[in-house]
Amino acid sequence: MIEARNLTKIYGDKRALDDATFTVRPGLVTGFLGPNGAGKSTTMRMIVGLDRPTSGSVTVNGKRFADHAAPLHEVGVLLDAKAVHTGRSAHDHLLAMGATHGIGKKRVDEVIALTGLESVAKKRVGGFSLGMGQRLGIAAALLGDPATVILDEPVNGLDPEGVVWVRTLARFLASEGRTVFLSSHLMSEMAQTADHLIVLGRGKVLADSPISDVISQASGDAVRVRSPHADHLVSLLQGPDVAVTAVEPGVVELRGITAERVGDLAASSGVVLHELTPLVRSLEDAYMTLTQDSVEYHAGGAARGSHVAPDTQTPQGATR
């Protein structure tokens, strides 16, 4: 159980985290999403006391992390794969970390086997690939058999097999009753792994709810309409709340209006419809919608977000 209360972190004049309040509960995989610079890593670092909050507080199982008698058994954390001395072997790194809590070689060998690092365990970490570094970071996070596992971008640099393994591991750890908190920028991955989502944007909590709610809330009403008289239909539907996107000639996607209303209007004005489909959006789309106003680093000029993002304007002449 992680509880953040009004957590704020200011670097210079930048609010990395702004009054964030949330709870990460045991027995669930909680996903932590947000664009680059949204404050995810800062939040995770504050949970384990590496960064000091400007104001507010965060506790793990009711206590500040530093106040636990056995921190390594309380929280296992992967913050970044580079938190290892490059001149030391993976085995020795884990041995040194474990020694602080009286954790010996037996457990070190267990987590090395668990993360598939046997063949490179005696090699110096400096020569590790990104994927091996991630596995070592996960091994370190599991070393103390912790009640809470925090993983920042755990699938970064992993091969597809590794990605599936992390997903399985996260679900397994949660099924054991542990608190699992992981961030990722791969939305599709998160959709398959997380039960609950916390979405950050510019340091603020934009959403904190079960994953299905996040999707449905962000989706709003969206429908795809195929009609030989699409132009006419669109002119009938025009309104301040309705956004129209031309997909191809005769096919438009509408946001801010229900399928029922489109069907009623089409029937009453005699417009023939060949298709009327309510759109359920992917998590990726939902996420883009939530965070599009808080993205800090836009790709220059390129269209962002999804094709059904609500601010997408009808391109001129596209609904011919």
Next chain:
Amino acid sequence: MTATTPTRHRDRPARPTSKLTFGGVLRSEVIKLRTLRSTWWCLAIMVVIIVGFGALFALSAGLFQAGEASTEQQQQIVAQSVSVGVVFGQLVASILGALVITGEFGTGMIRSTFATVPKRLPAVVAKLVVVALTLFVVSLVALVLTLLINSAILPSNDITVDFGDGALWRSVVGAAASIAFIGMIAFSLGAIIRNGAGAIAASVGLVFVLPIIVQIFTAFVDAAWVYTLAEIIPPNAAARLYDYVVSGQSAMALPSPDGALVLEPWSALLVLVGWVVVLFGLALALVKRRDV
């Protein structure tokens, strides 16, 4: 590289019972120190320098024409022959001291360390203790080895070694302590500066450059307080730890006009403890406060 799916057959993990202890943190720091190649390189270089310079000095001790010298003066030459490489040993110690802490900051290891020991200070204190003890023990072994080798070389230059001389042993132990103290000061600077190159530059500057600057200063300002300052800067205070004094005659050629402080080995020890307390105290305060 294949990962296995975890297969523990239980619904609720049994909570582990071991705790974070200072003894555990000490063991962790010992593991960290001995599992880096740079440690072994630094220690090996230090031993070679101490033993090598010592033997060279003993071989050329005929220059002293010590045949008619008193027993005490002969013992002073013995002490000098053992400690002649100590300044270079201090240099290596300052590099090792700075490296062990800045290496953690530079590689990001410090985040793993502080996520494991979130109160932070026990980890930094344990690291200082382990580095200082290692430097003391290794340099003491090197110095005793030098003494044994030189006791075989020196008689050919008409100098006999008196192993029963307490002052000689005090000088040997003081020399080892001086290396440990310089290592601790470099460690503290490393924890304050955090950058490896910067900390090594600062430490080397402290050991080799600062005494020269202060010496030049004494040429311009011929006041007692300047000589007192020269006496208490860490490298000079460290040198007093292994000074072998014969009837008020120091083995070192530090000029000391009237009214200037001259440190005895024990007061030099206090001065060095003071330096470590101040610098390491500042380091601890910063380590506790800073984000990593």
